[in-house]
Amino acid sequence: MTTLMSGAMSIVMYSCHNSFGDEVKGLGRWALGLLCVVGAAVAFMLRDTLPPKVALMATNALLFWGIGLSMIGTQEFFGQPPSWRLFHGTWLAGVLGVGWWLLVAPDFMARVATFSFLAFVFYAAQVRLVLRHGARHFSTRFFGALLTLQSAVVLSRGCLALLSGGASVDVLLDSGVANLYLAMANFMALMLTVAFMTMATRRLQTVLESRSTHDPLTGVLNRRGFARAYERQRALLRRSGRPLTLMIIDLDHFKLVNDKHGHLMGDRVLIHVARAIAQALREIDAVARFGGEEFVVLLSDAEPPSAVQAAERIRAALPGGPGHRLPACTVSIGIASHASDEESLDGLLARADAALYRAKANGRDRVEVSETPAPATAPAPASAAGSDNPC
Template sequence: METLDPRTIMLMTTLMCGAMTIVMFSVYRSFRREVDGLGHWAAGLLLLVCASLLFGTHGMLPDVVSLLGANASLLLGIGLSMLGTEKFYGQKPSLRFYALACCLGTAGLAWWLLVRVDFSVRVAIFSLTVFLFYARQAQLVWSHGERHFSSLFFGGLMLLQAVVVVTRGVSALLQGGVSLVDMLAAGTRASLYLAAANFMALLLTVAFMTVATRRLQTILERRSTHDPLTQVLNRRGFGDAYAREKAKLRRYRRPLTLLSIDLDYFKLINDRHGHAVGDQVLSHVAFVISGALRESDCVARFGGEEFVVLMPDMAPHHALSAAERIRTLLCAPNGQGLPPCTVSIGVACQASEHEELEQLLSRADTALYQAKEKGRDRIEFDIVGLTGACAPSASMVS
């Protein structure tokens, strides 16, 4: 049966790795702030291309250049992918381990290539080194990866690759047959092994791109629903949250209350202290409001210094207590050197299941304007159209 020449397989691998390198670098340049580790993977792929080119010069250039250079490039490239995976999962890169493994691995390969020539030992040294890199990445996915198909696919491939390379290393030591483990040798078995090894290298890159794309999708989805400065919901995200809670309102007939919160004299803070400090104040306010709420409550920034809070299954008198807690916390010293600030709050309760968000917001804003007109730093409740259990007593209103 005719088999592919190893050099042909190397050429095909070089072309495919080169294409993937371009793709990875393009993604890195576009999303390096959003997804860590892309640069390391891109550089690792580039080193794999260099290794493939060097392997292709075997027999034309000295072994110290073709074989030792190619294997050293492979070690460096696979190690860089490990560092990239560590960064991707928010772990400190193992730079010392990477440097030590690459130096010792390359030194061992050089010794058994140039001083005491033994192909089997070289295979074992190389296999053990890259096994450590692959096993580390599999462990990272197991410990820090989300339970999603993309992570399971990536981690499974890493584990499979780790098993394959360590099996190859053990086979080289135990059997000592060059033909069984020499990927550059002619023959069907060697060609199949070489093709599978190169295919796995490309498949691992695709798998990492899959988990990176999943991460990027999550980030972009969050950006579409969250305010980038304060990290609370934006109008779109708040609208989605309101739609979900309104559906529950129709089903369970539970009260739904909304707070409209506006910082008092925020323009003076920007004028006196600058917009950078103003942004810090807004972030602090969002943090305080979020900390004063239940997990089921939703807080959003509607632009400028205006915040809105949705409180499902919250009776009006409890909502007023929560609003007073927010007002009091924001009046207290913040301990961060930020200028003090107060807020005015308007409170409105969903009148019926037929009322839309814009109507509820309008009534809460009306109550907010009343708080502003009455001196600011206070809470007002909108009681238009509310009777019975939905209407608070006058003593509850600040």
């Protein structure tokens, strides 16, 4: 059952790797590691068909690879460089040690101890990784707890092999310790996989949420993400009465860039512009791509003069022609601030858009600020005396 479930989980992880391998690292390594565990089980079952020593050597080698690849996958998941030297050094030492105690100087207890202590190296490395780089979340803590338990089980088996003889650790004999280890080994093989997949699922959830609120090309917010950011900032600023300013940025003659240099170069220009906008803003500000070559910026607690300064920084950061790796480009920018607490996002966007079109009409490559509309004036009350007053 453990072998079948490991094979099934390997397929699930490989499928996730194909779909989200760039965002969630390590799934492919874990899938390959599970296949190695399946191969080890098959090799062990064939020990009566194949030469027994060949089957045992293959079983141990595949187990080392499976456990080691899970370590590599965990390192990649947490964004750490894979320890390939540790991987190759440990499994080679394990195969040579097991081979020595199996073929040259047969000693079952030494063979079990060698395997256990070297497998412990792989598990302990993952425990250290979770402690140093794991997020404070249930899925990560659950994975770390299982790794710690598995490390203790493997280490205990190695110590028992040296201290109490081989009978207590031989999984082919009917003993309490051996049965307990066999049950734990099968249980942990599945639970560790489930725990890692739980962490991966949480990471996938974050990735999917990001995809729903961010532009895939430039990485800035999309319309949906911008609307959320606006509502949050609007609620915060409304209570304090502080201003909120919005700017719409449009690349001038962007179609000519695509026609002359190709759409791939056009995409690079958009990415550069998005990065230049983000670098010109504060951390509390937000930038979004509304489609095509149009970007929208939300400036929290900023008056129009501050927005104009930010707009000029953006214009200065754009590619400037000869000597630059990207084609020269300019932008037109329209700026508007909330006229009142009752003004909606659509109304603010409309006034900023009108300022943008004024910038386009006035020659492009410039900044225009929308005038704040005057508040509506209440009609004068009618005279109480009316026509009864004499002339």
